[in-house]
Amino acid sequence: MSKIIPLTDVDPAMIEQLLDQAFEPARHQRTAYKVREGMEPLGNLSFAALDDDDMLAGSIQCWPVALTDAKGRAHPMIMVGPVAVLPHLQGHGFGKALMTAALTAIDPRAPLPQVLIGDPEYYERFFGFSNAQTGAWQLPGPFEQHRLLCRTANPAILPQEGTLGPWLR
Numbered sequence: 664m665s666k667i668i669p670l671t672d673v674d675p676a677m678i679e680q681l682l683d684q685a686f687e688p689a690r691h692q693r694t695a696y697k698v699r700e701g702m703e704p705l706g707n708l709s710f711a712a713l714d715d716d717d718m719l720a721g722s723i724q725c726w727p728v729a730l731t732d733a734k735g736r737a738h739p740m741i742m743v744g745p746v747a748v749l750p751h752l753q754g755h756g757f758g759k760a761l762m763t764a765a766l767t768a769i770d771p772r773a774p775l776p777q778v779l780i781g782d783p784e785y786y787e788r789f790f791g792f793s794n795a796q797t798g799a800w801q802l803p804g805p806f807e808q809h810r811l812l813c814r815t816a817n818p819a820i821l822p823q824e825g826t827l828g829p830w831l832r
Contacts, residue, residue, distance in 0.1 A: 665716075686745065695744065695780055709765070720752045721746070729829070732822040736822075778813050
């Protein structure tokens, strides 16, 4: 792997092509897209991976979202993903490098909880995400409850239940 660069340095059309190849064009119908609908990715937490020939190999985007509790209070969070790697380059460490770059870029002085939809065993083992707190959380579309994961330094701040959606301040 050659390098990790800010995603803002990559042509948006190239990012869309990468996402289509990694997830198929029907990806826009996934629930994760509804969760972050209308939001722009967080530029300081979104990255691209370039291969040894400086060609786009993968990307990660992070988004401002919130868990709205039963009283209507929005609890800001960061949605991590999609993590996309070209199919022929998967398994070569690009995804782990992108996750590490994004999570390392989060300000440790005031870290917001991070959420994602993914494989619990993988994301807990390598990055500390868990579904222990998300069992009563809802999303604006179908999803597998055990795949809704959260990572936070202080789980006590997380609402027991709520609906995850765009962070509308």
